[in-house]
Amino acid sequence: MEYEGKTWRFEANINTDLILPSRCYYLPPEEQINYIFSANRPGWVDEMSKGDIIVAEPNFGMGSSRPAARNLRLLGVACLVAESINGLFYRNCVNFGFPALECPGVTDAFTEGDVAAVSFEDFTVRNVTTGRKLEAKPLPDALLTILMAGGIYPLLEKEGLIAPTETG
Amino acid sequence: MGMTIIEKILARQSGQDRVRPGDLVTVNVDTVVMFDNNFMDSVWRAVLHVIDPDRVVVAFDHRAPAAHVASAAAHQTGRRFVEKFGIERFHDVGRRQGISHVLVADHAYAMPGTVLLCSDSHTCSAGAFNCVARGVGAPDIIYALTKGETWFRVGETVRYDLEGSFNPAVSMKDVFLHIAGTYGGHETMNVEFGGPAMPQLNMNARRTLTTMGAELSAEFATFEPDRILFDHIDAQNPGHPAYEAQYPDEDAAYADRRTIRLDEIEPLVALPDSVLDNSRPVGDLAGTAIDQAFIGSCANGTIDDLESAARVLAGRQVADSVRLIVTPGSQTIYRQAAKSGVLSTLVEAGAVVTNATCGACGGGHLGVLGAGETCITASTRNFKGRMGDPSAKIYMGSPATVAASAIKGTIADPSEFLGRED
Numbered sequence: 001m002e003y004e005g006k007t008w009r010f011e012a013n014i015n016t017d018l019i020l021p022s023r024c025y026y027l028p029p030e031e032q033i034n035y036i037f038s039a040n041r042p043g044w045v046d047e048m049s050k051g052d053i054i055v056a057e058p059n060f061g062m063g064s065s066r067p068a069a070r071n072l073r074l075l076g077v078a079c080l081v082a083e084s085i086n087g088l089f090y091r092n093c094v095n096f097g098f099p100a101l102e103c104p105g106v107t108d109a110f111t112e113g114d115v116a117a118v119s120f121e122d123f124t125v126r127n128v129t130t131g132r133k134l135e136a137k138p139l140p141d142a143l144l145t146i147l148m149a150g151g152i153y154p155l156l157e158k159e160g161l162i163a164p165t166e167t168g
Numbered sequence: 169m170g171m172t173i174i175e176k177i178l179a180r181q182s183g184q185d186r187v188r189p190g191d192l193v194t195v196n197v198d199t200v201v202m203f204d205n206n207f208m209d210s211v212w213r214a215v216l217h218v219i220d221p222d223r224v225v226v227a228f229d230h231r232a233p234a235a236h237v238a239s240a241a242a243h244q245t246g247r248r249f250v251e252k253f254g255i256e257r258f259h260d261v262g263r264r265q266g267i268s269h270v271l272v273a274d275h276a277y278a279m280p281g282t283v284l285l286c287s288d289s290h291t292c293s294a295g296a297f298n299c300v301a302r303g304v305g306a307p308d309i310i311y312a313l314t315k316g317e318t319w320f321r322v323g324e325t326v327r328y329d330l331e332g333s334f335n336p337a338v339s340m341k342d343v344f345l346h347i348a349g350t351y352g353g354h355e356t357m358n359v360e361f362g363g364p365a366m367p368q369l370n371m372n373a374r375r376t377l378t379t380m381g382a383e384l385s386a387e388f389a390t391f392e393p394d395r396i397l398f399d400h401i402d403a404q405n406p407g408h409p410a411y412e413a414q415y416p417d418e419d420a421a422y423a424d425r426r427t428i429r430l431d432e433i434e435p436l437v438a439l440p441d442s443v444l445d446n447s448r449p450v451g452d453l454a455g456t457a458i459d460q461a462f463i464g465s466c467a468n469g470t471i472d473d474l475e476s477a478a479r480v481l482a483g484r485q486v487a488d489s490v491r492l493i494v495t496p497g498s499q500t501i502y503r504q505a506a507k508s509g510v511l512s513t514l515v516e517a518g519a520v521v522t523n524a525t526c527g528a529c530g531g532g533h534l535g536v537l538g539a540g541e542t543c544i545t546a547s548t549r550n551f552k553g554r555m556g557d558p559s560a561k562i563y564m565g566s567p568a569t570v571a572a573s574a575i576k577g578t579i580a581d582p583s584e585f586l587g588r589e590d
Contacts, residue, residue, distance in 0.1 A: 013353070013444065015442075017549075017551040017552065017554050018553070021553050022530055022531045022532055022553075022554070023531065023553075023556070025205075025208075025532070026208070026210075026236065026238035026239065027210075028210055029210050032210070038558070039552050039558035040552065058353075059355045059385055062355075062385050063289060063549070063551060064289045064303075064549075065288055065303045065304060065305050066205075067210075067211055067305065067306060084356065086355055086385050087323075087355065087385070087387045088289055088302075088303055088304065088305070088382075090321075091304055092305040095305050095307040096305065096307060140192045142192060142194075142319065143192070143319070152308070152310070152311050153213055153307060153310075156213075156310065156311065156314060159314075160217075161216055161217050161314040161315070162213045162214060162216060162310060162314065163213065163214035165213060165214070
């Protein structure tokens, strides 16, 4: 699994209310995604393209358990690379099948717009624009298995523990 | 080296002699708590098998009674789930209604040394019960319901020893604001509380602190067990299952060990948008005009919080320019406040007291902020847009500070209304 795409930079402690504001909580997910970063970066959802990559300062995803990671995936963000990822958000990344890595030094290595190549095989993050290469923290095998399966729901569907549906 | 409380519980629940920071563990889940948002169409997946319905608690809290058709539909789905699997610990709209974390505490559903999951970030609240309790995602809840287990990353632990006693106008919310303001985020780490002040700290005070562990971005927050905890469990849940409370080893390895002297804490207020590294003495902000004041949530909806507000408001009036909204944490607390007279004191002063629900804390209903408004809140979170329009400013303080501010119409020090010992 490797992703290559244009990067967008975000500051420290980006919280889940910014990704999934409560005022759109009851809309269907395909409408919720229009509100991503509407409070802190209005218009971003129209500027970004499918396959782009988020590069962030520490503690990305601070806050609530709402399915904010799923919504970034539904919007078409290829993956997240952050200095560190909030513990609850990290769970949701793995469990909703949204690829995410912690990579100390990543914010120094990228200027917004640089192209990143992120490998979930050798856990490296390469700045294609500058040639710089960084080591990310490896994802434990058990969590990589869940991520590769597309999250927990496809696994539980296969075991007949939940009913299949189309929603992520 | 020995283990911290969290490490001991994670070792025991994963069937290992010991765990270390950096480990990934799979643990048995003793209690799964579900709430109305779990049953929303946009996240719910029809569960075909529940491993043990007696491990499950269901409480409608985020929007109860239903705030709109979508939340009404979630309640309906939840009721069908409860009926289908025979869930007995069910808190529907009505007499047993309340915020899930408050109900877990007041009914002592959480046993010391066990693992409790809920897909609300403030689940760390139950850490006051010497539990591994964590807010997880909706998929984790369905996994635990159907498989009875979950995974955790083991992090390092910071130990806080609480000493001394509170000044009259100070409460545990100020202690939290002191910790968040002084030490900032605790991401990837656990926090463990104990120390000589514990005999003076009841379960409500402890729970305010563990609930706010989510705002420190901590993995887990927990308290040492003691007689106050054991007596609370015996009183609130007679016939509870046997448990093994977990104490830290004497030579437990902590990332840091910090002493908090309660006597030195003054009323504090967090500035808008984050509580991390963002606290100021209330005096620094005195005079800041407010439109709304809120007291409630899983962190500050206890009877002690309502009483604290009532002591400030007794015989006084909320300023004409301010809306003071008070939301008890459960209908049981609401009834307690009605019996004791606290409710009358609050409404005579001009507060609007709502039914027990998450309410204004999550910006879902019952006190949503409009564009450009300023609020001071005794609840869990002050993120931009959290309580309504993203241009609203949310300051955070204790229930006493919020009540004092409601009277003045501007952010105010509660010491003026509660006196000081010195």
